[in-house]
Amino acid sequence: MIQTSQKWWQxxxxxxxxxxxRLRAQVFKTIRDFFAARSFDEVDTPxxxxxxxxxxxxxxxxxxLHDPLTxxxxxxxxxxxxxxxxxxxxxxxxxxxxxxxxxxxNEVVSPTHYPEFTLLEWYRARETYESIMxxxxxxxxxxxxxxxxxxxxxxxxxxxxxxxxxRLTVAEAFQQYADxxxxxxxPENPKCEPDPEKLKVAAEKRGIRCSQTDRWEDVFFRIMLxxxxxxxxxGVPVILYxxxxxxxxxxxxxxxxxxVVERFEAYACGIELCNAFSELTDPQEQRRRFxxxxxxxxxxxxxxxxxxxxxxxxxxxxxxEAAGNALGVDRLIMLLGNAADIREVQxxxxxx
Numbered sequence: 001m002i003q004t005s006q007k008w009w010q011x012x013x014x015x016x017x018x019x020x021x022r023l024r025a026q027v028f029k030t031i032r033d034f035f036a037a038r039s040f041d042e043v044d045t046p047x048x049x050x051x052x053x054x055x056x057x058x059x060x061x062x063x064x065l066h067d068p069l070t071x072x073x074x075x076x077x078x079x080x081x082x083x084x085x086x087x088x089x090x091x092x093x094x095x096x097x098x099x100x101x102x103x104x105x106n107e108v109v110s111p112t113h114y115p116e117f118t119l120l121e122w123y124r125a126r127e128t129y130e131s132i133m134x135x136x137x138x139x140x141x142x143x144x145x146x147x148x149x150x151x152x153x154x155x156x157x158x159x160x161x162x163x164x165x166x167r168l169t170v171a172e173a174f175q176q177y178a179d180x181x182x183x184x185x186x187p188e189n190p191k192c193e194p195d196p197e198k199l200k201v202a203a204e205k206r207g208i209r210c211s212q213t214d215r216w217e218d219v220f221f222r223i224m225l226x227x228x229x230x231x232x233x234x235g236v237p238v239i240l241y242x243x244x245x246x247x248x249x250x251x252x253x254x255x256x257x258x259x260v261v262e263r264f265e266a267y268a269c270g271i272e273l274c275n276a277f278s279e280l281t282d283p284q285e286q287r288r289r290f291x292x293x294x295x296x297x298x299x300x301x302x303x304x305x306x307x308x309x310x311x312x313x314x315x316x317x318x319x320x321e322a323a324g325n326a327l328g329v330d331r332l333i334m335l336l337g338n339a340a341d342i343r344e345v346q347x348x349x350x351x352x
Contacts, residue, residue, distance in 0.1 A: 008349045017344045020337045023147055024345055027333055028100060030146040031120060034139050040096040040122065045085035047102065051308035053080035054249070054290050056297045059106040060305065061115075077305065078104035081326055082121055083250070084311040087279070090125050090322050091314040098122035100329065111341045112271060112331060115350065123324035129262045129278040132323045133239055136266055136274060137165050139327075140237070143336060152237070153338035154269035159233050161268070168232075169242040170260075178206055178227040182244070183259060185216070190245035190258045191288070199223075217246065232267035240265050249289045251277035262323075268335055276325035283315035 006013050032042065052060035060077040067073075079085075082101045089097055103119045124131055140161045144150070152159045174182040185198040194216035203210055203219050208226055210219055232238045241264035245253060248261030262278035280286050287307070294304040333345040343349055 008343070017339070020333065020339050020345045021347055023337045024333050024347070026146050027143050027329065027336065030143050031098075031100065031139070031329070034142050035096075035098045035122065038096065038135075040098045041094055043086065043089060043094070043097050043099050045082045045089075045099065045101070047078050047104070048076040049079045049084070049308065050076065051084060051305055051311070052077035053083065054293055054297075054305055054307070055080070056293050056300065059301075061104050061106050080105050081119060083324070083326070084308050086121060086123055086324070087319060087322070088311060088314045090123055091317055091319050095125040096123070112334075114330070114342050114346070117342070117346075118329040120327040120329050121324060123279075123322055125320045125322045127321075127323050129241075129264055129276055129323045132276045132325045133167075133241075133264060136239075136276070136325060136327070137161070137237075140268075140273075140332065143332060147336045149336055152233075152268045152335040154271055154335055155340065157234055157269040159235060159237050159268040159335075161237055163236045165266075166236050166238045168238055168240055170240060170244065171242065173228050173232070173240060174223065177231050178202075178223055180206070180223065182220075186244055186246075186259045188259075190253065193292075194244070194246060220244070220247070229267070229272070230270045233269050233271070237266055237268040237273075240267060248277065248280075249293055250280055250286075252280045252282075266327075271331055271335065272328075273331055273335070274325050274327035277323065279319070279322045279324060281315060281319045281321060283312055286315055287312060 008014060035042065058080045060080055062075060062077050065074045065076055080103055082099055086097060086099060099121050101119050101121060102116060104116050106115060107113055109115065122135070144161050150160065150162065152161055171182045174180045180202045186194050196214055196216040196219050199216055199219045200210040200214065203223055206227065208222055232240065242254060242260040243263040245259060245261050248263040251261035251263040254260050254262050264276050266273045290307055298304040330342050330345050333339070334342060337345060339345050
């Protein structure tokens with residue numbers, strides 16, 4: 001029989017990437033040591049959820065729990081992030097927590113995306129995203145030291161995590177890389193969805209096509225993809241912060257500037273590494289944002305996910321001021337090992 005294709009588990013294929021997989025084990029150990037030294041509790045929360053995460057564009061996998069005694073079936077969704085449950089643990093009184101969680105997103109496979117991957121999430125009660133920024137820089141440096149590498153690398157690009165990381169607001173990035181005054185396109189009332197027309201005009205002047213049905217958010221991400229993201233994280237990693245309020249459903253508003261929220265993402269070599277917030281703790285505002293996002297999800301995709309009412313009860317009970325981060329561990333390992341594809345740093349691939 002002629003072999004027409006190679007399988008990932010064939011030794012001559014698999015062993016080529018064993019250094020990446022051994023690096024994975026070292027990174028997991030380093031992460032655990034890093035947070036243990038800072039008095040964090042490692043937690044482990046259920047993947048089965050009523051509400052998997054309510055980002056408009058994320059799609060979850062669904063499954064069903066059948067009780068043979070009552071012949072009843074209950075729908076569950078695999079979490080896209082452990083965020084809601086971990087915040088309940090903050091309400092329960094745990095001040096510092098982290099988790100290395102398998103998460104699931106029903107999305108296309110690409111060199112940096114996979115339907116099942118590992119997300120590191122951590123939270124600090126009574127602190128802001130400034131503390132999380134410091135954590136992120138220190139953690140990446142600790143992992144680089146453990147990996148015995150001095151640079152993060154991807155596709156011929158390099159970033160030195162041991163140098164001071166660059167900090168850039170979203171508005172500054174739009175001005176620098178696209179020559180667009182982003183703040184001028186935002187409404188004074190952050191509860192209103194921005195009118196896309198001003199941003200469309202600016203985008204089209206820079207060669208980015210827009211359609212009549214594009215929302216402000218659609219145009220924003222098209223500009224990010226075409227003009228900005230690829231410029232982020234050369235030389236040193238970049239912390240991109242102060243996102244428009246309409247793009248921070250779980251983040252609190254920046255004091256004195258209602259147009260933006262305390263959210264940041266970190267980039268290295270053009271790759272988004274993490275997404276972090278000073279957390280929104282107002283239950284009424286959180287419900288308003290969730291419902292607005294699910295209305296949009298239904299409009300765009302014909303489906304909506306239920307709110308986790310247990311999470312809403314926890315917010316009403318009293319969640320402390322807090323900040324947290326979700327960091328893609330597979331992507332971090334890719335950058336540490338100069339891997340081209342996310343599958344190179346995972347122990348096994350999905351069955352085809």
